[in-house]
Amino acid sequence: MARYLSEHLETVRVHVRDQKDEYKRLSERYNAQWTPTVLILDADGEERHRIEGFLPADDFLSQIALGLAKSAFQRKDYGEAERRYREIVDRFPSSEAAPEALYWAGVSNYKATGDPSALRATTTAFGQRYQDTAWAKKASVWG
């Protein structure tokens, strides 16, 4: 996990008691009211994803990967976003992040290509897995 994080991110930790002033400044800036709260920020410091509360390692990593994918999507790097979203489905298929990632992988492909078949393929994919999720319902409109 440590290698994955250090390869992809600048990692900063702010302690609620040991860094009181810095904690106050940053928790107010990002409205963080609980620990642990983990934020994925883009290079301009804009929040792209938030994780509140403890998660086991695989769930945590899948959420970090979701944050990286969201960040790529927001900067309109749709090819990179789709790659990252699909990696979540492949690496963490049982995670809560996976159906969300499957949905946004399809959207990213459509945004990159303008080809609506990317959306229809996503609806089809939801027919095979994650049928009982909200993301499957959202994708159903494309079928």
Next chain:
Amino acid sequence: MPTASSSLTWSHDFDSALTRARDAKRDVLLDFTAAPM
């Protein structure tokens, strides 16, 4: 986040980390924690 802390080197200087992120075009993980440092 305890699971992320085991063998990772953390920065405790947010502004410097954000500068590095801008230079390297990378994202930032900011962890607000109460866990022992």
